Amino acid sequence: MKDMMPDLEHQKFSTACSATMEDASQTVQAVVSELRSWPSVDVADEVEIVLAEALTNVVEHAYRDGTAGWIRLRCRACEDRLVLSILDGGGGALVKGLPGADMPELEVDTSNLPEGGFGWPLIQSLASSVGYRRRLGVNRLEIAFQLGAVPA
Amino acid sequence: MSLVANKNGDTLVLSVESTRIDSASAIAFKDEMFNATRGTQGRVILDLTKVDFVDSSGLGAIVASMKALGDAAKMDIAGLSPVVEKVFRLTRMDSVFRIFPDLPSAQSATPA
Numbered sequence: 001m002k003d004m005m006p007d008l009e010h011q012k013f014s015t016a017c018s019a020t021m022e023d024a025s026q027t028v029q030a031v032v033s034e035l036r037s038w039p040s041v042d043v044a045d046e047v048e049i050v051l052a053e054a055l056t057n058v059v060e061h062a063y064r065d066g067t068a069g070w071i072r073l074r075c076r077a078c079e080d081r082l083v084l085s086i087l088d089g090g091g092g093a094l095v096k097g098l099p100g101a102d103m104p105e106l107e108v109d110t111s112n113l114p115e116g117g118f119g120w121p122l123i124q125s126l127a128s129s130v131g132y133r134r135r136l137g138v139n140r141l142e143i144a145f146q147l148g149a150v151p152a
Numbered sequence: 153m154s155l156v157a158n159k160n161g162d163t164l165v166l167s168v169e170s171t172r173i174d175s176a177s178a179i180a181f182k183d184e185m186f187n188a189t190r191g192t193q194g195r196v197i198l199d200l201t202k203v204d205f206v207d208s209s210g211l212g213a214i215v216a217s218m219k220a221l222g223d224a225a226k227m228d229i230a231g232l233s234p235v236v237e238k239v240f241r242l243t244r245m246d247s248v249f250r251i252f253p254d255l256p257s258a259q260s261a262t263p264a
Contacts, residue, residue, distance in 0.1 A: 021174075021175045021176040022176045024175065024176070025172065025174050025175065025176035025177075028174075029172075045234065045235045045238060048205060048235060049207065049235065049238065049239060052174055052175070052205075052207040053207060053208055056174075056175040056207065056208075056209060059175070060175075103242070103243055103244060104243075106244055106245070106247065106248055110218075110219060111219060111222075113215050113218075113219060113248065114212075114215070115212035115213075115215050115216050115219075116208065116209075116212050118208035118211060118212070118243045119207075119208045121242075121243070122208060122239070122242055122243070125242050126242070
């Protein structure tokens with residue numbers, strides 16, 4: 001993981017990590033620690049959940065062939081929005097559309113309770129908008145959060 | 153990942169000593185849970201007091217650990233941080249587990 005480059009005056013920074021679960025976990029912790037020092041940002045908990053899920057998805061799906069991948073992350077706060085941009089050079093797992101926002105069904109026998117499928121619904125329920133595009137072999141996921149809103 | 157086990161009568165308390173159960177540590181957590189609960193009967197309390205953060209991989213590992221108990225034991229959860237509580241609430245897993253604010257209140261509760 002590279003050192004973060006904070007620019008407190010403009011409330012933005014960028015960082016990068018390799019596409020491994022360990023590096024992604026370290027990056028989430030570093031980003032959230034940085035955001036907690038931004039006075040206008042009241043969504044650090046939400047960002048922690050969403051960023052963890054988004055980076056896990058990149059490691060699991062974009063780079064599912066096991067190649068040593070890269071992830072770049074940009075974060076900026078302006079007025080009432082915080083925007084995360086997550087870029088990676090993996091496969092286009094999301095080009096067919098973003099997964100749905102419905103949480104997995106829990107009204108089942110205990111032995112059939114779901115152990116996955118919560119990631120995208122968590123992202124969709126905590127972010128105010130999620131956008132995706134793929135250009136020149138680079139995936140770009142842009143996730144916005146409303147600042148100063150009543151938390152979910 | 154480290155898990156500390158304390159057996160008290162019919163109740164097995166498993167306290168997670170790590171601060172995160174996320175995609176980097178979920179598999180190790182699940183393995184430790186399977187080992188710690190093998191053959192357990194009665195009640196299991198998963199104490200998350202020291203855990204700051206659980207993501208969906210960690211949540212899946214907790215659910216898998218509970219399912220592995222089968223009918224022999226019941227798992228309750230204690231000590232959710234605000235972020236962890238939010239993950240349980242948004243996924244509605246707070247309707248699957250009995251959740252207590254801290255370990256003492258879980259220990260003094262009547263088993264379901």
